[in-house]
Amino acid sequence: MITIQVRVAVLFIAAAGGTATASWRQQAAPKPSVAALLAKLHSAERSERAEAFEQLRSNPANLQSPKVRMALLDLLDRENHELDSQLLEAQKKGYPDEGENEGYAEYYSYVLDTVDSFADWNDPRQACILVDASSSDDSAFAAEIADHAKVTVPCLMKRSESAISMNRAVSVPVLVQALGKAKGTLDHGTVQAARRIILRALQDPDEAVRAFTVHALGRYGAEDMIPMLKNVAKTDPAFSKESNSYWIREAATRAVAAIQERTSGQRELELRPQR
Secondary structure, three states: OOOOOOHHHHHHHHHHHOOOOOOOOOOOOOOOOHHHHHHHOOOOOHHHHHHHHHHHHOOHHHHHOHHHHHHHHHHHHHHHHHHHHHHHHHHHOOOOOOOOOHHHHHHHHHHHHHHHHHOOOOOHHHHHHHHHHOOOOOOHHHHHHHHOHHHHHHHHHHHOOOOOHHHHHHHHHHHHHHHHHHOOOOOHHHHHHHHHHHHHHOOOOOHHHHHHHHHHHHHHOOHHHHHHHHHHHHHOOOOEOOOOEOHHHHHHHHHHHHHHHHHHHHHHHHHOOOO
């Protein structure tokens, strides 16, 4: 079988920068001004950015400031882009194990949680920054992204075509979930473009992308996705020597059955007389 590490779990690549962040919570005294801290958020050193972020976050009053909020939103955006550039380089090398950097993972997670606490999901730019920080295909945060499908689907579509296989493996399943929740709120052209992305994901050269997409279709896909899955059940090349099986084909067969069972139950509820 195949496993995939979430974005922040692959932060061993951050160690290549030579900047330790395990002590990112430490604060210097005396405390610098808010203006000075905002400036440090642009530092080339991760440890300095992390330290400035923690000092800003430690005072709840700071987070009420529109200027601080926008600065933290921009910080998350920069961290997303930097992480993506490093993930791309690591992907080229086959993700060599260079040691984990748990401190940076913790810092990144806190930045995301803080931004999520005040972000405006109706603002396309803010929504896309949050989408680009998503590290799981099946989590409460992924569900939150899918709940705002009208704004997030374009962001998910763009990320689903990333050159980074890990981003595709995370984003396509959330796109599937978002389409399932959209329920007529998206225009026909957007829905069709999203379906084409999902179809390509089922043929992706990366096994994780195909497997995660199949799993998501089983949970959230509609009946019109069944022909795609039946084709996967016949043709997917992934073979596990451990289980002596074409495991993605088997997953696709289970996904078809799950969709049929779920949609059949929905029809029964729709046809049941109202009391």
